[in-house]
Amino acid sequence: MNISEKLPGLKFPVLARDEVAEDERLLKLFWNRAELKKGLQALDGQLHTLRNRLKQQESANSRLQDQMERLEVLLGNPERGPEALVHFALRNLWRECRTQLEQFAEELRRQRQEHERKRQLAEFKQDRQERLKLAEHRLAEAGSGLAAEQARLEDGRRRLGRLSGFWNYLRRRGQEADVAAQLAKVAEAERQCADLREAHRTIDKEPWPEFPGLSVEGRRAVNLAVIALAQLLCMRLAGSRLARDARQATHRRVQDVRYGSREQCLARLDDIAAAMTAVRSRAGLAAEIRAGADRLRAAVSWRTPTDVMPSPASLPATGSGLEVGNVLIDDYWDVYKVLLR
Numbered sequence: 001m002n003i004s005e006k007l008p009g010l011k012f013p014v015l016a017r018d019e020v021a022e023d024e025r026l027l028k029l030f031w032n033r034a035e036l037k038k039g040l041q042a043l044d045g046q047l048h049t050l051r052n053r054l055k056q057q058e059s060a061n062s063r064l065q066d067q068m069e070r071l072e073v074l075l076g077n078p079e080r081g082p083e084a085l086v087h088f089a090l091r092n093l094w095r096e097c098r099t100q101l102e103q104f105a106e107e108l109r110r111q112r113q114e115h116e117r118k119r120q121l122a123e124f125k126q127d128r129q130e131r132l133k134l135a136e137h138r139l140a141e142a143g144s145g146l147a148a149e150q151a152r153l154e155d156g157r158r159r160l161g162r163l164s165g166f167w168n169y170l171r172r173r174g175q176e177a178d179v180a181a182q183l184a185k186v187a188e189a190e191r192q193c194a195d196l197r198e199a200h201r202t203i204d205k206e207p208w209p210e211f212p213g214l215s216v217e218g219r220r221a222v223n224l225a226v227i228a229l230a231q232l233l234c235m236r237l238a239g240s241r242l243a244r245d246a247r248q249a250t251h252r253r254v255q256d257v258r259y260g261s262r263e264q265c266l267a268r269l270d271d272i273a274a275a276m277t278a279v280r281s282r283a284g285l286a287a288e289i290r291a292g293a294d295r296l297r298a299a300v301s302w303r304t305p306t307d308v309m310p311s312p313a314s315l316p317a318t319g320s321g322l323e324v325g326n327v328l329i330d331d332y333w334d335v336y337k338v339l340l341r
Contacts, residue, residue: 082265090249228292
């Protein structure tokens with residue numbers, strides 16, 4: 001076979017490298033295409049989701065616009081307009097009482113958390129101080145023991161130094177064994193001292209413990225105070241029936257309410273304004289809440305030892321003038337949303 005016949009079967013290194021590079025380039029293009037396809041599918045899914053959300057928002061806006069138009073018609077009606085004003089004034093009264101509960105619960109929770117945190121840190125400091133004292137005492141004892149062992153080692157070395165001469169060969173060997181044993185005791189005493197020093201350093205550098213959250217007792221105290229405030233707000237509205245009417249207003253549409261004639265509605269608006277002043281009054285509020293919480297604490301029952309919400313049926317009566325019933329059973333002022341879990 002001549003050279004011309006062998007040439008077609010030969011593979012030149014340069015051509016082989018070009019083929020490998022071309023294969024790699026095609027493979028990269030394939031993977032890039034696959035990634036782009038995945039990205040396009042993800043964008044299509046997002047576009048579909050956004051279109052659905054847009055349709056839902058357009059429907060919600062349309063319903064809101066219809067409600068606004070109906071409300072304008074209702075308020076423009078001389079006969080029904082005052083009733084709508086009473087309805088929204090009652091809802092505002094409910095909202096005011098709920099806001100007071102929320103603000104009171106948050107402030108009380110913060111105060112209770114600060115109190116428990118300070119108590120936790122005080123207990124941690126006291127415990128750490130006691131452990132430091134114990135570590136210092138053990139370190140002092142270990143230091144005394146180390147000094148005694150070192151003194152015995154020095155004494156053994158002095159005795160060994162005096163045993164010169166071949167006639168003390170056997171005694172010297174015995175003393176050398178004693179010195180070696182004493183060296184081991186000194187090393188053990190030094191290790192024990194080092195361990196105790198490290199333990200003392202670890203105790204001294206311990207970080208503050210993380211606050212685990214309000215205790216069961218703390219959450220119960222906050223919840224009882226919040227319930228006491230909810231009852232107090234109801235009592236301040238007792239007699240005018242505004243608490244009951246405000247609760248009903250939160251469950252009814254403005255188109256369905258009936259509060260009487262124009263004159264009756266105007267008188268009701270005056271009552272609501274006076275009720276707003278009453279529920280916002282802070283005169284004697286702290287003492288009344290404290291008394292109410294103490295009364296609740298003595299009467300309520302808990303379903304389990306870790307339950308922080310009292311049994312609704314165990315709430316005591318708040319006075320003969322209260323016409324709204326049980327604040328937990330009827331969920332006055334949305335109290336269940338405010339109570340700590």
